[in-house]
Amino acid sequence: MSEAPAAPRTVSADRLDPDGINLLLSPPEPRAGWRLLPARVVAMCAVELQKLSHDRTELYTRAVQPALWLLIFGQTFTRIKAIPTPGIPYIDYLAPGIIAQSAMFIAIFYGIQIIWERDAGILNKLLVTPTPRSALITGKAFAAGVKSLIQAVVVIVIAAILGVSLTWNPLKLLGVGAVVILGSAFFSCLSMTIAGIVLSRDRLMGFGQAITMPLFFGSNALYPVSVMPGWLQVVSKVNPLSYEVDALRGLLLGTPAHLALDFGVLAVAAALGIAAASSLLGRLAR
Amino acid sequence: MTRDAADEQHDAVTCTGLTYTFGETKAVAGLDLSVGEGEVFGLLGPNGAGKTTAIRCITTLLPVPAGMVHVFGHDTAGDRMAVRRLLGYVPQQLSADAGLTGRENVALFARVFDVPRRERAARVEQALTAVDLTEAAGRLASTYSGGMVRRLELAQALVSAPRLLILDEPTIGLDPIARTGVWEHINAVRAATGMTVLVTTHYMDEADQYCDRVGLMHGGRIRALGTPIQLREGLGERRRAEGGPADAPLPTLEDVFREVAGSGLDDQSGGFRDVRSTRRTANRVG
Ligand SMILES: Nc1ncnc2c1ncn2[C@@H]1O[C@H](COP(=O)(O)OP(=O)(O)O)[C@@H](O)[C@H]1O
Ligand SMILES: [Mg+2]
Numbered sequence: 001m002s003e004a005p006a007a008p009r010t011v012s013a014d015r016l017d018p019d020g021i022n023l024l025l026s027p028p029e030p031r032a033g034w035r036l037l038p039a040r041v042v043a044m045c046a047v048e049l050q051k052l053s054h055d056r057t058e059l060y061t062r063a064v065q066p067a068l069w070l071l072i073f074g075q076t077f078t079r080i081k082a083i084p085t086p087g088i089p090y091i092d093y094l095a096p097g098i099i100a101q102s103a104m105f106i107a108i109f110y111g112i113q114i115i116w117e118r119d120a121g122i123l124n125k126l127l128v129t130p131t132p133r134s135a136l137i138t139g140k141a142f143a144a145g146v147k148s149l150i151q152a153v154v155v156i157v158i159a160a161i162l163g164v165s166l167t168w169n170p171l172k173l174l175g176v177g178a179v180v181i182l183g184s185a186f187f188s189c190l191s192m193t194i195a196g197i198v199l200s201r202d203r204l205m206g207f208g209q210a211i212t213m214p215l216f217f218g219s220n221a222l223y224p225v226s227v228m229p230g231w232l233q234v235v236s237k238v239n240p241l242s243y244e245v246d247a248l249r250g251l252l253l254g255t256p257a258h259l260a261l262d263f264g265v266l267a268v269a270a271a272l273g274i275a276a277a278s279s280l281l282g283r284l285a286r
Numbered sequence: 287m288t289r290d291a292a293d294e295q296h297d298a299v300t301c302t303g304l305t306y307t308f309g310e311t312k313a314v315a316g317l318d319l320s321v322g323e324g325e326v327f328g329l330l331g332p333n334g335a336g337k338t339t340a341i342r343c344i345t346t347l348l349p350v351p352a353g354m355v356h357v358f359g360h361d362t363a364g365d366r367m368a369v370r371r372l373l374g375y376v377p378q379q380l381s382a383d384a385g386l387t388g389r390e391n392v393a394l395f396a397r398v399f400d401v402p403r404r405e406r407a408a409r410v411e412q413a414l415t416a417v418d419l420t421e422a423a424g425r426l427a428s429t430y431s432g433g434m435v436r437r438l439e440l441a442q443a444l445v446s447a448p449r450l451l452i453l454d455e456p457t458i459g460l461d462p463i464a465r466t467g468v469w470e471h472i473n474a475v476r477a478a479t480g481m482t483v484l485v486t487t488h489y490m491d492e493a494d495q496y497c498d499r500v501g502l503m504h505g506g507r508i509r510a511l512g513t514p515i516q517l518r519e520g521l522g523e524r525r526r527a528e529g530g531p532a533d534a535p536l537p538t539l540e541d542v543f544r545e546v547a548g549s550g551l552d553d554q555s556g557g558f559r560d561v562r563s564t565r566r567t568a569n570r571v572g
Binding site: 016021024026027028029030031036039040042047054055120122124125126127128129130131282285 | 342345346347348349367370371372373375376377378379380381382383384385386387390394395396397398399400401402405408409412413415416426442444445446447448449474475477478479
């Protein structure tokens with residue numbers, strides 16, 4: 001070729017030391033089928049933790065709202081005793097509700113992240129790896145769970161500082177972690193499902209804002225089911241957030257709860273959410 | 287030809303009558319293509335020619351009927367996981383995760399390709415070394431220049447030792463020095479590993495310089511196929527046969543393209559969508 005390349009040549013790129021890249025010559029062994037899903041979940045959770053370790057601002061800004069709920073709403077309603085909470089101060093009653101609410105908010109807006117990743121090409125690239133769609137969604141769901149769990153820890157600490165008497169039984173706290181992760185897995189799949197339907201970030205943002213408040217107020221997070229009007233009791237009955245709050249109250253405060261039912265509902269909801277979001281992921285990638 | 291013979295040498299990629307439509311738009315319209323093992327094949331064409339759509343069919347991102355696309359003998363319609371394990375894919379957009387460091391970006395792909403933990407760190411380092419990014423590996427990818435992001439994406443693709451590396455417009459939006467740098471790394475890696483490279487570009491000069499064989503694509507179909515020199519000499523001969531001057535300089539690949547695409551090249555190519563996505567990439571490159 002007659003025309004000389006205009007740009008200077010980088011020295012190191014000309015020749016690669018063959019010993020220096022020996023590992024890149026053989027492809028890794030595929031994992032056995034049953035080990036693939038946990039491996040992908042670990043990979044997605046690791047990414048989430050790495051991101052959080054680089055940028056903690058979201059963790060702090062997201063702590064403001066639950067702190068205000070507990071500080072203002074919780075303390076005021078404890079004083080005026082407007083909401084009947086047998087045997088415990090209102091702020092204690094409220095704390096598990098706020099933990100569940102702040103975890104749900106994070107999960108609901110997780111679908112926005114997946115649209116952003118689609119727009120940035122990150123999602124496309126992950127879809128060209130040996131990762132079935134359901135494994136990718138499960139990984140994302142649990143990554144949202146891990147993010148929510150860290151948020152829950154922050155809210156628990158705030159509640160403890162405000163004098164809420166919570167359990168420190170490690171087994172029960174483990175249960176709390178499981179409940180938060182399952183709940184957030186469901187809510188993140190709900191938002192990823194909506195993402196697969198509306199396909200754009202702005203529309204999903206609108207949907208997110210439209211559903212979070214009804215989910216929150218239509219649950220037992222702020223007040224017992226017994227004081228709700230009949231129609232709201234029905235909403236609360238089909239709202240997974242109620243089961244999450246019920247379990248958290250039982251575990252953290254020792255109030256009577258239906259733990260088996262709560263775990264069952266949350267697990268089934270998460271599984272259905274994963275199935276729905278996985279089936280719509282193709283639409284998002286197209 | 288018997289596709290089933292176990293020891294038969296398969297082409298890296300074969301497309302037979304590949305067609306893909308988005309609503310009304312026939313993005314790929316009967317593409318026939320075969321890429322031999324070990325070659326650097328360039329798919330050339332203006333914006334909107336259908337290159338990205340073809341690539342997305344080959345990478346299993348877009349669903350195609352059985353029998354249309356094979357990668358090393360595996361049908362992309364049926365054998366997705368096997369196809370994906372053979373592929374390294376760098377999409378048109380800059381797709382590294384800006385919230386992670388360079389090393390974390392590569393490690394994620396080591397994880398999702400099932401690189402065992404004991405080998406992971408070493409493999410990641412080798413991939414980073416191969417693209418000259420060891421020094422910057424600890425920094426967030428958001429601090430990288432466009433050329434560095436492209437090299438990082440190359441490392442992400444290399445960490446799983448793919449047999450086929452697919453690069454969609456790897457140099458789009460880069461300055462000439464970064465473009466040369468990206469190509470030199472592609473070439474060095476290819477020389478060291480012997481992998482097959484399928485690359486798209488709309489820069490004819492790059493294809494001329496770096497590709498073993500090229501296919502000129504226009505309106506969703508291949509219009510000319512051969513080595514760059516074959517195509518250029520072919521056009522030179524045709525021009526002389528039509529009575530052109532005997533001592534005319536050898537036509538460029540661009541001339542060949544103008545001839546096969548005929549008129550309408552300027553007004554047909556590059557709709558709104560293409561310009562927007564090109565701009566978005568260019569913006570992200572900075
Ligand atoms: N997701 C999509 N939805 C609708 N039309 C699309 C989509 N992707 C590409 N197209 C259209 O398909 C044609 C081919 O596009 P593309 O494959 O991106 O070409 P190239 O990569 O060669 O620039 C263009 O007309 C483009 O507008
Ligand atoms: Mg393209």
